[in-house]
Amino acid sequence: MNPTYKPAPAQRRRGRLQLLLIFAVVIGPMLLASAMYRFGFWVPETRTYDGALVATGQGRDALGINAPVGAEPRWELLVTAPDGCAEDCQQLVYLARQINIGLAREAGRASHAIASAQPLAADYAQRLQREYPQLQRYSLDPNVYGANPDLPDGAQLWIVDPHGNLVLRYDSKANGKAILDDLKYLLKISQIG
Structure with a gap:
């Protein structure tokens, strides 16, 4: 049993x-x-970033910028000046260069550029040529830039990834230390560029 x-x-x-x-x-x-x-x-x-996140997958072409093909892919600090490069634009160009220098040993992974819809003033263009020899210059199509309602007026600083996608945007009142911290973080977690 x-x-x-x-x-x-x-x-x-x-x-x-x-x-x-x-x-x-x-x-x-x-x-x-x-x-x-x-x-x-x-x-x-x-959030862990200071700028305005551009999470729409837009590239430089959404700003009306045609970057040269075949350039080495790098992270880029891009200053856009749809109304010409006035004092706020010039301050952002200076800030972009200082941020690039502030990257120290990672500075080779990034570059800085300006895209203006109007020709730069002759004295400022000469100064850029003399003091900013590595600054890339692009033309900006004001019709394309103005047709995008999401784009703010005035000079802007953009962080662009090596594929040409817009990542973060800052206005002329942005804090350079915060931008540097954002870019360092992006470089740290990035598997590209």
Whole structure:
């Protein structure tokens, strides 16, 4: 004769409770994360970058800039001046160069450029030629730039990835240290350029 084991009702309840706890520990976090994503609660509002994120997949061509083909792919600090390069634009050009220098040993992974819709003043163009020999110069099509309603007026500083995609945007009042920190972080996590 083979005796069958029948657990006491208290042991059954404890076993069921243990099984429910295991399911709660395994499935509960997944359900909570899905609900947080779907309904947007308890989602942190902080961010690790200072500029305005350009997450639309736009490239330089959305700004009306035709960059030369065949250039070495690098991260780029691009200053756009749709209304000509006035004082705020000149300050951003200076800031872009200082940020590039501030990258220290990573400076070879980045470059700086200016794209202006109007020709630069002769004295400023000569000064750029003399003091900023590595500054790349692009032309900016004001019709393309003006046709994009998402683009702000005035001079802007853009961080562009090695594929030519716009990543972050800063206005003329941006903090150079914050831009440098953003670019260093991008270079650190980047697998390109």
